[in-house]
Amino acid sequence: MLLRLYRAEKIKLRRSPVWLVFIVVPAVPAFLGTMNYLNNMEILTSEWYSLWTQHTLFTSYFFLPILLGFYCSYLMRLEKNNHNLTKLLTLPISRKELFLVKLLSAGKIIFLTELWIGVLFLISGKFVGMEAEPPVGELVIWCIFGALGGLVMAAIQLIVSLFCDSFALPVGISFVGGLAGLVAMAKGGYGHIFPYSLMAYGMVANNSRQQLTAEGYPQFVLVCVWYVVIFTAIGAMIMERKEV
Numbered sequence: 001m002l003l004r005l006y007r008a009e010k011i012k013l014r015r016s017p018v019w020l021v022f023i024v025v026p027a028v029p030a031f032l033g034t035m036n037y038l039n040n041m042e043i044l045t046s047e048w049y050s051l052w053t054q055h056t057l058f059t060s061y062f063f064l065p066i067l068l069g070f071y072c073s074y075l076m077r078l079e080k081n082n083h084n085l086t087k088l089l090t091l092p093i094s095r096k097e098l099f100l101v102k103l104l105s106a107g108k109i110i111f112l113t114e115l116w117i118g119v120l121f122l123i124s125g126k127f128v129g130m131e132a133e134p135p136v137g138e139l140v141i142w143c144i145f146g147a148l149g150g151l152v153m154a155a156i157q158l159i160v161s162l163f164c165d166s167f168a169l170p171v172g173i174s175f176v177g178g179l180a181g182l183v184a185m186a187k188g189g190y191g192h193i194f195p196y197s198l199m200a201y202g203m204v205a206n207n208s209r210q211q212l213t214a215e216g217y218p219q220f221v222l223v224c225v226w227y228v229v230i231f232t233a234i235g236a237m238i239m240e241r242k243e244v
Contacts, residue, residue, distance in 0.1 A: 018109065022112065025066070026059065026063065026064075028063060029055060029063045030055055030121065033051070033054035033056075033058050034054070037128060047125075047131075047132050048125055048130055048134050049135070051121070051124060051125055051128065053205075055124070056200065057205065059117060060146070060199060060205035061179065062175070064113070064178070064199060065153070065175050065199075066174060066175050066178070068153050068154060068174055069157055069174025070171050071109050072106055072161050072174075073168075076102065077161075077167055096237075099235045099236045099239045102158055103154060103158060103228075106151070107151050110150040111147045113150075117143065118139050118143045121139065122139075142202070145202030145220060146199050148221065149199035150198075151224065152224050152228055152231070153174070153177065155228055156231055157170055159231065162235065178196060178200075180194070180196050181196035184197045185197050192219070192223065198227070202224075
């Protein structure tokens with residue numbers, strides 16, 4: 001039944017505005033980051049790594065949190081409209097399964113977004129005339145870990161969207177969370193454990209050679225998995241008890 005629910009979710013999203021947002025929004029910080037790199041090439045001397053810091057500076061703390069808040073709000077909005085949740089619950093499924101499917105759907109979109117960000121980064125590097133080979137291996141790790149950190153944020157945002165009838169409010173909360181993540185990374189040194197910092201931390205945002213090393217990979221994965229399990233359990237419990 002879980003697989004059927006996931007397939008049904010794919011059908012719902014097939015012609016949704018999510019995909020237009022998915023294509024357009026990441027292109028904006030890619031453009032801004034590239035322009036910022038070109039305007040500061042005299043101090044940004046690490047080529048691909050410097051370009052990545054400029055891309056992720058705009059992407060991880062501002063645009064991706066907004067995008068993720070939009071994704072999760074939209075996913076929950078699908079069930080709130082036209083009493084779709086009530087209709088779904090007439091089927092032999094549990095609300096816990098429904099929450100898990102929403103999280104899996106959000107995870108798929110986040111992963112594809114990270115992939116698109118990586119592609120835009122490579123295109124931007126060629127556009128500015130990078131002569132060195134791109135750090136593809138590291139880029140793959142940054143995008144995968146960014147998606148894993150984003151999954152933590154998605155679990156939280158799905159819970160937020162359960163309580164908010166407004167579409168915009170969860171997006172605003174996600175944006176504020178992204179700013180809080182920036183503060184946690186810059187001032188408090190808690191980027192490796194603060195939920196709204198994990199996506200940026202996994203992408204080694206604005207510091208591609210210092211934040212996340214091979215020795216820290218297992219710890220990062222464990223922290224993300226722990227948060228996902230906890231927030232998924234909380235979200236499933238809330239959804240189980242929430243009146244429709």
